[in-house]
Amino acid sequence: xxxxxxxxxxxxxxxxxxxxxxxxxxxxxxxxxxxxxxxxxxxxxxxxxxxxxxxxxxxxxxxxxxxxxxxxxxxxxxxxxxxxxxxxxxxxxxxxxxxxxxxxxxxxxxxxxxxxxx
Amino acid sequence: xxxxxxxxxxxxxxxxxxxxxxxxxxxxxxxxxxxxxxxxxxxxxxxxxxxxxxxxxxxxxxxxxxxxxxxxxxxxxxxxxxxxxxxxxxxxxxxxxxxxxxxxxxxxxx
Numbered sequence: 533x534x535x536x537x538x539x540x541x542x543x544x545x546x547x548x549x550x551x552x553x554x555x556x557x558x559x560x561x562x563x564x565x566x567x568x569x570x571x572x573x574x575x576x577x578x579x580x581x582x583x584x585x586x587x588x589x590x591x592x593x594x595x596x597x598x599x600x601x602x603x604x605x606x607x608x609x610x611x612x613x614x615x616x617x618x619x620x621x622x623x624x625x626x627x628x629x630x631x632x633x634x635x636x637x638x639x640x641x642x643x644x645x646x647x648x649x650x
Numbered sequence: 651x652x653x654x655x656x657x658x659x660x661x662x663x664x665x666x667x668x669x670x671x672x673x674x675x676x677x678x679x680x681x682x683x684x685x686x687x688x689x690x691x692x693x694x695x696x697x698x699x700x701x702x703x704x705x706x707x708x709x710x711x712x713x714x715x716x717x718x719x720x721x722x723x724x725x726x727x728x729x730x731x732x733x734x735x736x737x738x739x740x741x742x743x744x745x746x747x748x749x750x751x752x753x754x755x756x757x758x759x760x
Contacts, residue, residue, distance in 0.1 A: 540673045569749075571751070578737075578739065578751060578752070578753045578754040579688075579690075579696065579739050579751040579752060579754065581741070581748075581750060581751055584749070592746075592748060594748070595651060595748070597740070598652070603728030628695055628696075632749075634684050634685055634743050635684045635686060635701045635702045635705075635743075636701035636702070636707070637686070637696070637698065637741065638697065638698055638701075638707070640695035640697075641695070642695065643695055646714070649680055
């Protein structure tokens with residue numbers, strides 16, 4: 533059974549960089565037909581696709597976040613990561629990692645609440 | 651930027667039928683957008699109900715069905731139950747490696 537385990541700090545200061553990692557077990561990121569993505573959900577609000585990366589490392593980003601966003605993959609560790617720079621309070625959200633293809637976000641991480649506050 | 655629209659809230663009686671929709675601020679939803687539907691209960695990650703417009707995910711009861719109705723994707727719940735009360739999200743693939751979630755529908759069963 534595929535599992536996605538998220539790690540990273542729950543508190544980030546304004547203007548700093550938010551960093552999260554998602555470790556995949558029960559399956560390999562390498563040579564996979566899937567995308568490995570991040571989705572966030574501000575408190576009390578809806579889901580927002582942040583961006584995704586393929587096993588080759590080719591990323592796709594939400595246009596609204598593109599200038600601050602880096603998503604990368606480390607196939608040797610079977611992990612993928614999110615870095616969001618220059619964060620503000622508006623970036624406070626539960627961040628989820630997920631496996632998906634064009635049709636279906638089928639496996640999700642447990643979610644990490646990241647609060648941006650000094 | 652194109653917005654994916656959903657009803658903010660909907661109410662259905664127990665045992666009743668409800669259809670939630672997923673549209674575009676500009677244009678029509680077709681199967682080419684690979685519409686999918688997710689159910690989210692408080693504090694939990696979303697789980698897939700429907701993908702590729704109308705394919706039920708493994709373990710999803712057949713009272714959940716997906717379709718294209720007019721210019722929107724639709725999720726129909728027949729025989730609504732109390733534990734169907736939660737949030738529902740659609741996702742559309744916009745092409746060029748971009749996915750967009752709808753704003754979500756809060757379903758009340760009463």
